[in-house]
Amino acid sequence: DAGITQSPRYKITETGRQVTLMCHQTWSHSYMFWYRQDLGHGLRLIYYSAAADITDKGEVPDGYVVSRSKTENFPLTLESATRSQTSVYFCASIGGQTEAFFGQGTRLTVV
Amino acid sequence: GEDVEQSLFLSVREGDSSVINCTYTDSSSTYLYWYKQEPGAGLQLLTYIFSNMDMKQDQRLTVLLNKKDKHLSLRIADTQTGDSAIYFCADQNRDDKIIFGKGTRLHILP
Numbered sequence: 001d002a003g004i005t006q007s008p009r010y011k012i013t014e015t016g017r018q019v020t021l022m023c024h025q026t027w028s029h030s031y032m033f034w035y036r037q038d039l040g041h042g043l044r045l046i047y048y049s050a051a052a053d054i055t056d057k058g059e060v061p062d063g064y065v066v067s068r069s070k071t072e073n074f075p076l077t078l079e080s081a082t083r084s085q086t087s088v089y090f091c092a093s094i095g096g097q098t099e100a101f102f103g104q105g106t107r108l109t110v111v
Numbered sequence: 112g113e114d115v116e117q118s119l120f121l122s123v124r125e126g127d128s129s130v131i132n133c134t135y136t137d138s139s140s141t142y143l144y145w146y147k148q149e150p151g152a153g154l155q156l157l158t159y160i161f162s163n164m165d166m167k168q169d170q171r172l173t174v175l176l177n178k179k180d181k182h183l184s185l186r187i188a189d190t191q192t193g194d195s196a197i198y199f200c201a202d203q204n205r206d207d208k209i210i211f212g213k214g215t216r217l218h219i220l221p
Contacts, residue, residue, distance in 0.1 A: 031207050042213030043154075043199065050207070058208070090153065092209070100144070100201075100209055102154045 006091050006103035013081050013110055021076045021106050023091030029101075031094045032074040034058075034066065036087040037105075043090065049074055081110045113137040115202050117212035124220045129187040131215045133200030136181065143176060144201040145185045148214070154199065157185070187217075195219045 004025040013019045023032065034046040035058075045058030047066040055066050063085060065077045074093075078085055091103040114136045123129045135143070140162045146154040160167045160174045160183075167174045173186040187194055197214040204210075 033209060035211070040213070043201075043211035045208065045210060048208060056208075059210075094203075094207060094209075100156070100203075102146075104153045 004091060004093055004101050004103045006089070006106050009104065009106060011106060011108050013108070015082060015110055016080050019078050019081055019108070021078075021089055021091075021108070023074045023076070023103060025072055025074075025093040025101070027093065027101075028071055029093035030071070032068070033092040033094075033100070034064070034074065034076045035090045035092065036060065036085075037090060038087050046076065046089075078108075081108075083110050086110045113202060113204065113208075113210045115200055115210050115212040117198075117200050117215045119213060120216050120218070122218045122220060123190050125190060125192060127190055129185075129190045129194065129217055131185045131187075131198050131200075131217065133183040133185075133212055134181055135183065135200070135202045135210075137202050137204050137210070138181075139205040140178075140202050141205055141207075142203040143174075143183050144199075144203070144209075145172075145174065145183075146199040146201060146211075148197045148199065150196075157198075190217075190219060192219050 007022045033048040035043040044060045049055045049068040052071045089106045092100045094100045117133045144159040145157045171188045175184045199214045200212040
């Protein structure tokens with residue numbers, strides 16, 4: 001199916017563990033984004049990518065790592081998860097001058 | 112850096128019009144968006160406006176853009192209970208980076 005999908009939808013992990021959130025889009029959109037959504041903060045940009053092998057920091061990049069070896073995938077890795085990274089994570093993509101499409105979100109809980 | 116500001120809460124009677132306001136600081140905006148998020152759900156694009164437009168109407172939705180004042184508004188006519196949600200304003204700049212406001216929670220009174 002065409003679209004943008006995130007996996008997993010829900011994840012519980014322990015403090016200090018590495019966890020990777022996956023994002024896959026089928027349109028070959030150039031731009032992809034990772035946001036986190038927290039109460040009182042709305043959506044904050046973590047990292048974005050303009051194309052394969054090009055990534056840039058957003059507003060809150062600390063503690064996160066991204067890669068973009070293929071246009072359609074944009075995984076987000078928490079190298080050593082902390083409780084403050086408990087959040088809902090949204091991936092998005094846009095292609096040229098069109099609307100941004102969002103995934104359904106990944107709810108991550110760090111215990 | 113760029114910033115997008117919205118009021119956090121709006122309460123409106125069913126059948127009245129809702130007006131949600133947003134201000135932004137980016138001077139290189141290309142598109143401005145309104146997204147809707149219902150409880151437990153992802154973000155749904157409601158409408159967007161090019162930065163060189165003043166107004167866009169789409170059924171019950173009217174978007175007004177004052178580029179000089181960097182002010183964007185979303186008007187929902189004949190507000191219904193199904194409109195109860197959080198509404199996010201977002202600004203896309205020339206580098207295609209998209210920055211969101213904190214969201215306005217729209218509460219519908221019977």
